[in-house]
Each structure stands twice: as structure tokens, then as C-alpha cells.
Amino acid sequence: MSTTSGTIVSAAATLHCPHGGRAASAANAHAAVRLDGLPAHTASDAFVVTGCPHTVDGVPHPCTGVRWSPQPGGVRLDGVPVLLHTTAAQCFSAAQVPQGPPVVDAARRGATCR
Template structure:
């Protein structure tokens, strides 16, 4: 079991860009904040990554292995142990997201 992420979890791309979560369903709250699911959008701002002279910043996160048993409105929740990929605007994988701060009360598998 691992901690479930919510809207105020601290998540970043491998290059230091900060991820923000836009909930698809704010029906379930953890510590007063909407729980994070794969149905919501994870947007990244401030990624400085470039390939040669071409800027190639991370702009979104796609979670590939969310929780297997815990869902909100039918969508699996994202946990601290979930595996994801940070993607550029061209959908090029840039590396895994880094989860550094999460709520400590609710856990899921």
C-alpha cells in the first residue's frame, strides 16, 4: 500500500518542471483536496529541456500503472508508487515524473 496523490501533491518532471493536476471528478477528497486519478489532466510548466537547439519541454504526464484496486468514479487513482511518463507536446517520452510530497492519511493499491 502506498499514499494516494491529491491535487496539492508535489510532482515534477525529471528536468525540474512543476506538474499541476486538474481533477476530472472532485467528488472524493483527501485531506480536503480532490483525489488524483488517471482521468484528470496533469500539466507541466517550467520544463527547460531541449534537444540540441530545439526546445522539447515536458508538458503532460501519462500514468501507465496507476492503482489496481482503488478507483474514483471508475478511474484508477494515482499513488506515490504509480509509474508514469512525462511527455513533450509531440508526445515524446521524456522520463518518469518525480513525486516528492503527498498526503499521508490515505493509502491504496
């Protein structure tokens, strides 16, 4: 059995791609569950990256999205895994090329999962 622990990612979290672009949820986080008054994020939330300056050989290849890969058996909201600051994730370009993990500052307030 695997266990995961970490701070739940809420709307208070700051997320960036590995190149400094800003990642934000494209839709509202799980509004029914709030931490310090802000909605919690789940694996079903889509995250869009803007402002990524990544280039390859001088050609722009910015990160455009984040895909999360939560481990089974964690905390769930309506059957969907809650995102923790330790949840595995990958940033992708528009061509779906993996470009590295996001940097998550989960604003260490509110609830934690152990």
C-alpha cells in the same frame, strides 16, 4: 495477481518532470473524494507540465504533459484507478516523445492504499 501500495496522490502532491518543470492537473481532481480536505487524483485527470527547461542539442524540447499507467486491480473512484505515488507514469514533449518519469512528492498525509 499484482498488488500495488502507496500514498494516494491528492491536490496536496507536488509533481515535477524529470527536468524540474512543474506538473499540475489541468482539471479539478476527483472533488467527491477528499484527503485532508483536498481532492484525490485519478488516471482520468490530465496533467500539464510548465516551465520545463529540457533541451536537446541546444533546441528546447520541454515536457508538456504526463501520462499515467496504473496497474489493473487497484483502488478505483467511479471506476477509474486512483493515482498513487508509485503509479507508473511518463512525461511527454509536445511531439509525444517520452522524456522520463515524473517526480511525485505525495505529501504523505491522509490515506494510503495497501
